[in-house]
Every structure is written in C-alpha cells, then in structure tokens.
Amino acid sequence: MEATREKVMELATRIYELDGEVYRCLGSSLGRVYTGSRTDCIEGLARLMCSGRTAYLLRSELALVGNMARTIPDKDDCARVMDTYNALLREVQSLPESFGTVDIQDKERIRLNQVNLRERFSENDHLVICIGRSQGCAGTDIGFALADALKINFYDTEIFNSVLKRLQAEQDQVPDSTGSDVFSFQPSGKKHSSLRQWLQTVDRYHGLPKEDAVFFNQSDLICQMAKKEDFIVMGRCADMILANNRIPHISVFITAPFELRVQRMMETHGLDHRHAARLLKKLDRRRGRYYRFYTGLEWGSPINYDLCLNSASYGIEKSVELIARMINRQLPPPEQK
Amino acid sequence: MEATREKVMELATRIYELDGEVYRCLGSSLGRVYTGSRTDCIEGLARLMCSGRTAYLLRSELALVGNMARTIPDKDDCARVMDTYNALLREVQSLPESFGTVDIQDKERIRLNQVNLRERFSENDHLVICIGRSQGCAGTDIGFALADALKINFYDTEIFNSVLKRLQAEQDQVPDSTGSDVFSFQPSGKKHSSLRQWLQTVDRYHGLPKEDAVFFNQSDLICQMAKKEDFIVMGRCADMILANNRIPHISVFITAPFELRVQRMMETHGLDHRHAARLLKKLDRRRGRYYRFYTGLEWGSPINYDLCLNSASYGIEKSVELIARMINRQLPPPEQK
Numbered sequence: 001m002e003a004t005r006e007k008v009m010e011l012a013t014r015i016y017e018l019d020g021e022v023y024r025c026l027g028s029s030l031g032r033v034y035t036g037s038r039t040d041c042i043e044g045l046a047r048l049m050c051s052g053r054t055a056y057l058l059r060s061e062l063a064l065v066g067n068m069a070r071t072i073p074d075k076d077d078c079a080r081v082m083d084t085y086n087a088l089l090r091e092v093q094s095l096p097e098s099f100g101t102v103d104i105q106d107k108e109r110i111r112l113n114q115v116n117l118r119e120r121f122s123e124n125d126h127l128v129i130c131i132g133r134s135q136g137c138a139g140t141d142i143g144f145a146l147a148d149a150l151k152i153n154f155y156d157t158e159i160f161n162s163v164l165k166r167l168q169a170e171q172d173q174v175p176d177s178t179g180s181d182v183f184s185f186q187p188s189g190k191k192h193s194s195l196r197q198w199l200q201t202v203d204r205y206h207g208l209p210k211e212d213a214v215f216f217n218q219s220d221l222i223c224q225m226a227k228k229e230d231f232i233v234m235g236r237c238a239d240m241i242l243a244n245n246r247i248p249h250i251s252v253f254i255t256a257p258f259e260l261r262v263q264r265m266m267e268t269h270g271l272d273h274r275h276a277a278r279l280l281k282k283l284d285r286r287r288g289r290y291y292r293f294y295t296g297l298e299w300g301s302p303i304n305y306d307l308c309l310n311s312a313s314y315g316i317e318k319s320v321e322l323i324a325r326m327i328n329r330q331l332p333p334p335e336q337k
Numbered sequence: 338m339e340a341t342r343e344k345v346m347e348l349a350t351r352i353y354e355l356d357g358e359v360y361r362c363l364g365s366s367l368g369r370v371y372t373g374s375r376t377d378c379i380e381g382l383a384r385l386m387c388s389g390r391t392a393y394l395l396r397s398e399l400a401l402v403g404n405m406a407r408t409i410p411d412k413d414d415c416a417r418v419m420d421t422y423n424a425l426l427r428e429v430q431s432l433p434e435s436f437g438t439v440d441i442q443d444k445e446r447i448r449l450n451q452v453n454l455r456e457r458f459s460e461n462d463h464l465v466i467c468i469g470r471s472q473g474c475a476g477t478d479i480g481f482a483l484a485d486a487l488k489i490n491f492y493d494t495e496i497f498n499s500v501l502k503r504l505q506a507e508q509d510q511v512p513d514s515t516g517s518d519v520f521s522f523q524p525s526g527k528k529h530s531s532l533r534q535w536l537q538t539v540d541r542y543h544g545l546p547k548e549d550a551v552f553f554n555q556s557d558l559i560c561q562m563a564k565k566e567d568f569i570v571m572g573r574c575a576d577m578i579l580a581n582n583r584i585p586h587i588s589v590f591i592t593a594p595f596e597l598r599v600q601r602m603m604e605t606h607g608l609d610h611r612h613a614a615r616l617l618k619k620l621d622r623r624r625g626r627y628y629r630f631y632t633g634l635e636w637g638s639p640i641n642y643d644l645c646l647n648s649a650s651y652g653i654e655k656s657v658e659l660i661a662r663m664i665n666r667q668l669p670p671p672e673q674k
Contacts, residue, residue: 033499056477057495059481060493060494060495060496060499061495061499063481063484063490063491063493063496064495064496064499064500066490066491067490067491067492067496067568070488070489070490071566086485089485102475102601102604102605103475103652103653103654104473104474104475104593104597104598104601104648104649104652104653105597105649105651105652106593106594106597106649106650109647109649109650110649110650110651110652110655136441137441138439138440138441140393141439144396144400147400148423148426151407152407153400153403153404153407154400154403154404155404156397156400157397158394158397158398158401159397159400159401159404162370162397162398162401163401229408231404253639255639255640256441256443256640257443257640257641258640260441260442260443261441264439264441267439268439300639302590302592302637302639302645302646302647303592303593303594303595303647303649304594304647305645305647306646306647306650306651307644307645307646307647307650308639308642308644308645308646309639309643309644309645310639310640310641310642310643310644311441312441312442312443312447312640313443313447313643313644314447314643315440315441315442315447316440316441317440318447322644322663325662325663326659326662326663
C-alpha cells in the first residue's frame with residue numbers, strides 16, 4: 001500500500017512537471033493545465049489518481065496536457081514531450097485504482113463477428129453479411145452492389161423462395177409477411193379463407209402455421225449455405241438465426257431519414273407523397289413485427305447489429321465502399337467503375 | 338418506343354440464353370432459373386423488364402442466375418459466363434422502366450461527411466470525429482484510444498470546461514446537464530436556489546439561462562477549433578452544431594446492449610446491479626433529453642448519425658480499429674501495440 005502511495009506521488013510529480021515542460025515549450029500560460037501551487041497540484045493529482053470512479057477526470061486532464069503538447073511548434077520538442085506523455089499515460093493506466101480501462105465485450109458476439117474473425121482465419125470461414133434495412137433506404141440496392149463488388153452470392157426473399165421451390169417439391173409459394181412482396185404479382189394480403197383451410201395448412205407443416213414453416217425452411221437453408229459459400233442475405237432475421245446457430249457472420253442495419261426515404265419511394269414507385277409515406281410506415285411496421293416475432297428483439301436498434309449505416313450520408317456507391325472497407329484486409333476492394 | 342420494345346425482347350432473349358448456358362455448364366437442372374417454354378419465359382422476362390415497380394423481381398432473378406453462375410466449376414466457363422452476366426446486368430439497368438437504381442442521398446450530409454470528403458481533398462480539411470455514446474458502452478474509452486491512435490486532440494466536457502475557463506475569465510464553471518458530471522466533485526443536482534438568483538444568472542448571460550450560455554460557448558469553441566485542428570469531440574451535440582455551421586465532420590454513435598453496459602458500470606463504479614441499472618437509465622435519459630433539447634432530434638437513432646457501432650461486438654481495441662478503418666485511406670493506421 002505504501003509502495004503504491006509512493007508510486008502515485010511520483011507519477012503525480014511527473015505529470016505536474018510534464019505540464020510545466022509543455023508550458024515552457026509553448027511559451028504561453030494558456031498551455032498550462034496545473035496553475036496552483038506545486039504541492040497542492042501534486043496532492044490533487046495523487047488524490048484523483050486513487051479515486052476510482054472519479055479517476056476519469058484525471059484521464060481528461062491528461063488528455064488536455066496531451067492536446068497542448070501536440071501544439072508545440074518545435075518538432076523535436078513535440079516528439080520528446082509526447083513520448084513522455086504516452087509513457088506516463090500507460091503507467092497511470094496500470095495503477096489499480098486509476099482509470100484503467102474496463103472493456104465491454106459480448107464474448108459470444110465477438111466470437112461470431114467476422115470483422116474480428118477474418119483477421120485471425122481469413123480463408124477458413126465463409127463471409128456472411130446479414131443486411132437488415134428499412135424500406136426505401138436503398139438497402140437492397142446496396143446489398144446487390146456489395147455482392148457484385150465482393151463477387152459473392154446474394155439472397156433475398158424472392159431468391160430464397162425460388163431456391164426453396166426447387167429444393168423442395170413440397171415447398172409452398174406463399175409469400176411471407178415481410179419484404180417487398182407487397183408489389184409482387186400475388187398480393188400478400190390474402191389469408192387462409194376458412195378455418196378448414198387453415199387447419200389443412202397447419203397440418204401439412206407438422207403443426208406449424210405456413211409462415212412459420214417458410215421461416216424455418218429458410219433458416220435451415222441459411223445455416224446450410226453459411227457452411228458452404230460466401231454470401232449476402234437481406235432480412236430474414238438471418239443475423240439472429242446465424243447467431244443462434246453459432247455461425248460467424250456480420251450484421252449490418254441500413255436506414256436513412258424518413259423524409260428522404262419517402263422521396264425515394266415516390267421516385268421508385270411513382271407515388272405521391274401521402275401514399276409513399278403511408279406505404280413506408282406500413283412496410284417498416286411489418287418488418288419490425290416480423291423481426292420482433294422471430295427474435296424477440298427490437299428491429300433497427302443499434303444494439304442488435306454490429307453496425308448501423310445511414311445510407312443518406314453516403315449514397316449507394318459510397319455505402320458499398322464503406323461496408324467493404326469495414327471487412328477489408330483479406331477481401332478484394334470494391335470493383336471500380 | 339418500338340425500338341425499346343425490340344431492345345427489351347433482345348435482352349430478355351439473352352437472359353434466357355444465359356440461364357441455359359449456366360445450366361449446361363453446371364450439368365444440373367437445379368441450376369436453371371427459367372424452366373418454362375422458351376417463348377413464355379422470354380415474354381415474362383420482357384414484361385418484368387418494363388414493369389417499373391416490380392422490376393426489382395427481375396433484379397432478384399438475375400442475381401439468382403449470377404449465384405448459379407458463380408458455382409460453375411470450370412474456371413474459364415465461369416469467368417466467361419460472369420462477363421456475359423455483368424454486361425447484361427448493366428444493359429438491363431440502363432433501361433428507363435427497369436430496376437435502374439434510384440440513389441438515396443442527403444446532399445448536405447454527403448457534402449459534410451468527411452468519409453466522403455477525405456477521398457477528394459485529403460489534406461485540405463481537418464478531421465473532426467463527433468462521438469455520441471450511451472452510458473457504460475466504453476464510448477469514452479474508445480474516444481480516448483482513437484485520439485491516441487490517430488494522434489489527434491480529444492475533447493470532452495471536462496476538457497471543454499477547462500479550455501473555456503482559461504479562454505474566458507467570465508466563464509462560469511457550472512457543470513452542464515449531460516456527461517459524466519454526476520461523478521464530479523460538484524454535484525450537478527444543484528439548481529438556482531431562488532428566483533432572484535436565477536434572474537441574476539439569466540441577466541449575466543445576455544438573457545440566456547446559464548446552461549444555454551455554456552452550450553453556446555462550447556458550440557462556438559467547437560466551430561473555431563474545427564477550422565484549426567483535427568480532433569475528436571465527445572457528445573456536446575457537436576454533430577449537429579457542425580452540420581448547422583456547414584463544417585465537415587463524421588458523426589458516430591456508440592452503444593451496446595443494456596445488460597452488458599450494466600455489467601460494465603458495476604465493475605467501473607463498484608455498484609450493485611440494481612444501482613448500476615438505475616444510474617445507467619438516468620444518465621441515458623439525461624443525454625437523450627439534452628440532445629433532443631438542443632437538436633430536436635432523437636438521440637441514438639441511426640438516422641441521425643453517419644454510423645452506429647455496437648461496441649460489445651468488438652471491444653474497445655477493435656472498435657477503434659474499425660472506426661480508423663472506416664476513415665482510413667489518407668490516415669495513419671491505428672498504433673500497433
């Protein structure tokens with residue numbers, strides 16, 4: 001304990017002296033963080049260093065000394081002072097009662113996060129990017145373009161249905177309750193028209209309602225695919241399906257401000273503002289409900305994805321570049337136009 | 338119009354034939370997307386190509402052909418077919434009524450977004466990274482570490498107060514209503530104890546309440562700094578202040594699942610679960626209120642930032658790496674340990 005006290009006093013003194021050194025190099029009292037008497041300042045520093053929960057204040061004070069030091073005009077002086085600063089910072093951080101960093105990690109997520117993984121294994125695992133997106137934010141276009149840029153496969157509702165249809169003669173083609181099927185040729189509003197029909201359907205899918213059967217078929221397919229190939233999957237709660245099956249992947253959510261999405265909907269679907277806004281809300285609600293139903297989590301909340309992207313801050317092309325950059329290193333750069 | 342019809346039919350035929358070619362290369366009927374009669378398939382393709390709002394279905398079908406083509410075992414065949422595929426895709430995209438991409442862009446945001454900017458100018462503008470974060474997600478540690486890695490300055494509430502204190506003899510030291518001041522030596526709960534005192538304070542700050550004066554002083558400082566140096570700024574609604582003043586920057590929001598943040602709070606502040614959870618909620622609420630009050634926007638919603646990060650998916654070190662990678666190209670890589 002005494003040894004620590006001694007160490008703390010020594011560090012406090014060195015911090016105080018570093019501050020003085022920065023001040024001398026800058027030749028301005030504005031560059032000085034500790035302006036009281038030497039003894040008081042050092043005592044104060046020592047107290048802060050051992051204060052546990054308020055030690056972060058010391059971290060800020062040190063950062064301020066660092067900020068000042070970086071403005072030293074003489075390059076040699078600056079480099080020397082910054083070296084001292086960095087060494088001091090590390091020593092203070094290693095004190096038990098100081099602001100030593102407590103990390104935040106979801107061990108399971110980190111284990112499954114391919115952004116981390118790809119630096120360790122690179123070739124041993126398949127790259128699976130799960131993209132959730134709000135309606136009208138160009139998320140699907142970003143997905144298509146990203147798949148093209150990375151030269152990997154792309155799966156959305158339509159493709160899943162198509163693949164499942166061929167893989168399972170039994171597969172029913174009922175469009176499920178999310179995604180773009182609102183515009184498809186078979187309107188999705190149709191429900192089982194009678195109790196008898198409903199029971200027949202449930203019966204056919206081992207006691208599951210048809211939508212659930214579609215969901216579980218798709219889930220199986222996603223997990224199988226992830227063992228065999230690199231791909232991008234749009235929606236389908238693929239992120240949670242893969243996480244639950246302990247399969248590495250990256251989860252990205254793409255969205256954009258409501259008004260911009262409305263504008264884009266108006267353009268892509270030839271709607272007026274009122275109809276576009278209404279449709280947008282409806283489709284967002286539907287996706288949110290689907291995600292909540294199958295995952296129990298809040299759709300579009302940053303805590304449920306590795307990364308959220310505001311596509312309106314970048315546009316489609318730059319969004320693709322940004323995601324590609326996020327997973328880069330071992331990956332080919334996005335295709336040049 | 339007739340010319341377009343001709344073009345559409347030609348493209349539809351080429352798509353149909355490409356699909357057949359993929360099928361031949363794969364030697365399996367599973368690889369075939371269009372299985373009906375040639376005439377029907379081509380007619381269907383042509384219809385879809387001109388259908389505007391449902392044309393995205395064609396995009397999915399084409400992606401499926403592409404997915405299949407990528408599995409062709411013979412490398413030469415695969416490359417040849419993929420070339421044909423890419424050329425076709427571009428031609429179809431350029432049709433007026435097809436799924437040609439409508440971009441999503443907030444022109445102002447894009448103009449101010451340094452991730453975009455740095456590729457154009459690289460040295461002419463200063464790098465300003467605005468980090469918002471929920472309590473307990475290690476956002477501050479990520480900010481500190483990122484500033485160290487990028488060798489740029491770091492500003493948080495404490496440092497701002499300290500800088501302002503020195504810049505303005507008049508500057509009042511009242512901690513404002515967000516940030517970590519809950520743990521500071523001067524409890525922030527204290528309010529103006531009487532109407533008279535309140536009036537005095539308002540008077541002193543040109544008719545503004547004290548908190549607003551602090552906010553506007555900080556805002557000025559942030560804008561001034563952004564013209565002179567690279568830095569990271571924590572909170573302070575800096576993203577919106579800079580956007581309103583048309584100063585380029587990058588806005589990042591960092592958060593993590595609630596339970597993980599509670600665990601971390603327990604460790605960093607030596608609290609039990611109940612107290613940590615309660616404090617966390619209180620501080621999140623306070624930050625949300627502050628942001629809403631000064632920006633009118635929802636704090637922590639992905640639409641208000643360029644990027645949102647789940648720190649628990651990476652941990653502090655990898656989060657720093659990820660942000661550094663996002664803005665890389667012209668920037669030095671994060672410091673190696």
